[in-house]
Amino acid sequence: MIPNMNPGQMKKLMQQMGIKNTEVPATRVVIESSEGNLIVENPSVTMIEMGGQKTLQIMGDIHEEKVGENNKKAHKQEGEQSDVELVMEKARCSKEDAEKALKQSNGDIVEAIMLAEKE
Numbered sequence: 367m368i369p370n371m372n373p374g375q376m377k378k379l380m381q382q383m384g385i386k387n388t389e390v391p392a393t394r395v396v397i398e399s400s401e402g403n404l405i406v407e408n409p410s411v412t413m414i415e416m417g418g419q420k421t422l423q424i425m426g427d428i429h430e431e432k433v434g435e436n437n438k439k440a441h442k443q444e445g446e447q448s449d450v451e452l453v454m455e456k457a458r459c460s461k462e463d464a465e466k467a468l469k470q471s472n473g474d475i476v477e478a479i480m481l482a483e484k485e
Contacts, residue, residue, distance in 0.1 A: 386415040395424055402432040449475055457482035 409426035471477035
């Protein structure tokens with residue numbers, strides 16, 4: 367148990383132990399997951415570095431946001447768009463050819479690239 371210490375003594379002890387605290391000037395923190403998001407409003411964020419590892423301590427007003435179908439569709443469309451761009455780049459083909467190849471390959475990017483290269 368640590369006896370009553372003032373903040374200055376605590377900071378000096380932490381420095382001796384190789385622990386570094388840094389305040390992060392965050393205005394909002396979002397933790398995304400497949401089931402929803404945790405939103406931290408008015409956060410107080412501290413980055414703690416010790417032994418080469420960094421951890422974040424986050425405090426604030428927390429609320430949960432469930433992922434709706436609209437969000438899932440938007441993420442799927444973003445992924446499909448990046449797939450099209452990747453096929454276009456690798457196969458050096460048009461957007462239409464890339465979309466057609468992805469449809470024929472049921473979304474398999476490698477197969478789509480090979481199909482688009484043949485056309």
